[in-house]
Amino acid sequence: MKHNLLKILSAVGLLAYLTGCQSAAEENSTKVAVVTASPAMETFAPSKQKLTNKMQIPGEISGFQQVEIYAKVSSYVRALKVDIGSRVQAGQLLAVLEAPELSSQLSAAKSRLKSQEAIYMATKSTYDRLFETSKVEGTVARLDLEVAEAKKNADFAQFQAAKSAYAEVQNLLNYLEIRAPFDGVIATRNVNQGAYVGPAGRGSEMPIMTIQQQSKLRLAVAVPEQYAGFLAADQPLQFTVKSLPGQQFSGKIARKSGALDSRFRSERVEIDITNTNNKLLPGMVAEVELPLTSQDSTFVVPKTAVFTSGEGSFVIAVVDNKTNRVPVQKGRSIDGQVEIFGNLNPTMQLLSKADEEIADGTTVK
Secondary structure (H helix, E strand, O other), rough: HHHHHHHHHHHHHHHHHHHHHHHHHEEEEEEEEHHHOOOOOOOEOOOOEEEEEEEEEEEEEEOOEEEEEEOOOOOEEEEEOOHHHHHHHOEEEEEEEEEEHHHHHHHHHHHHHHHHHHHHHHHHHHHHHHHHHOOOOOOHHHHHHHHHHHHHHHHHHHHHHHHHHHHHHHHHHOOEEEOOOOOEEEEEEEOOOOOEEOOHHHHOOOOEEEEOOOOOEEEEEEEEEHHHHHHHEEEEOEEEOOOOOOOOOEEEEEEEEEEEEEOEEEEEEEEEEEEEOOOOOOOOOEEEEEEEEEEOOOOEEHHHHHHOOOOEEEEEEEEEEEEEEEEEEEEEEEEOOOEEEEEOOOOOEEEEEOOOOOOOEEEEO
């Protein structure tokens, strides 16, 4: 009997233990369910601001004006008045060319001009006499007067043609003296005294010389499409050159092309530089610092508040303690923050840490 009593007590103890374990499991399950159903998540209200950052982009410095000088007529170099590095003024004589055949052409044109002038003066005199005589009725036939007038007009036209031909040869002779088109520096000289030069053929392979304006320079920068909208006319920019370490230079945006290069999808931007100390030289490569400040304020949020999936980029808004995905487009990303564009307003509450696994309609505290 004692043995049966021990069995009964053991069975009761085991039943009580199992009942207690089941109650504890149900309690823990209830707690987990509550936490899962209503997790605590940090939210914030999005605000608008102007995101600012900088980027370095290379550019090339060139003379504000640069021209390669060629010969207008076939000729020989008789004298060179300047050399590489010479500083010249506008209108200064740079080179003298020689073309003997032009002198012969000028003499021939002058002779034709004198001949046509004499012919015209003779026919004009004949017409004038006939015209005066015709005032007395019956002395000169009307037909003779008209023939004399036509001859005078034809000779006058020939006289004018000869005058134009003579002026043309004279103008060609003026091209034998090459003068500087603007103030600048002779950057290259490709011929020597006695060399043959001309507008076509072997003598035109290279320019006689190249002149550059260096007191004022232009810096050309190819700005990528995504950054072109951040720059405006007259905006000051800073830049450096590798050949002058530790020195910083400045200039202003003078002009923008207003179109994108079809090959590189970039816009050409030119910066005017006043080169007072002549430290900068055409051909130098500069590193330009572009300040990329938004023209308008945009919504800026932490990177963790945006997630990207196969369907696009989203932020998660909390409305009436329920999550709701809002599609957005991402802009620039700087120092843990990112620009976003979409159907947003400053009164919304967004999750600070968005996750693709947070489904729409999830209840949050």
